[in-house]
């Protein structure tokens with residue numbers, strides 16, 4: 001399962017502990033030892049959580065990528081006292097049509113899962129991950145993705161939940177659907193919406209500006225910091241709209257072993273660890289001359305707590 005980290009503090013020798021806080025987003029089966037569907041090593045979720053805590057991760061938002069995964073995300077969130085999202089990822093959106101009873105029934109099931117988990121520890125804090133991914137239409141054709149992205153927006157309006165959004169090589173259609181469904185400004189407040197975050201953002205400066213103007217946060221992770229164009233975009237994110245995710249020094253990026261050479265307590269190569277969130281914060285701090293590191297982490301922390309309604313973390 002993918003995890004969105006609620007960012008935390010970097011425990012480098014020169015920084016004081018407790019100073020930085022993060023919220024992470026995490027739902028990857030790789031933390032249970034599964035790589036590409038095959039069990040390659042022992043479940044080391046506990047060790048990963050320990051490393052995350054050491055890096056200042058205070059809480060996590062566990063992302064659901066399908067009906068089944070959303071239920072798993074909730075179960076894990078309830079076990080660990082974290083939070084979860086409920087929704088269907090664009091690359092999994094063919095599941096709507098394949099579902100017994102059809103797409104309406106699938107949406108109804110997502111609706112039921114949300115309705116049953118709106119309060120307390122392990123609650124649903126967002127609808128998603130949903131959106132469009134035109135880089136991976138081999139999993140679900142664009143038309144299928146569009147249909148089921150649109151249908152999930154109704155859940156966000158109905159439950160006044162923020163959206164956890166995914167957009168890849170699909171910006172034009174992505175914003176068009178959001179606009180048509182009433183999310184054209186203030187994050188869709190007029191239709192019951194509560195904004196959201198476009199996670200792992202890899203778009204242009206202009207695309208980011210359009211989304212911020214519509215009232216959406218921009219989530220940055222390692223994927224968002226790979227090219228010069230990416231960095232220009234990251235630099236352009238206004239502080240009130242910035243959010244940090246796991247992605248990319250030995251604390252934030254502990255050296256990993258290959259899945260086959262797994263050692264309990266050590267990170268595994270190819271996985272994206274929650275500890276990495278501090279590294280993302282560091283890059284953003286470096287891009288914005290003169291903005292102290294803790295300002296970046298505190299702003300992202302506040303934005304996350306506020307957007308997802310994590311009042312108890314305040």
Ligand SMILES: [Zn+2]
Nearest residue numbers: 129166199200
């Ligand atoms: Zn995504």
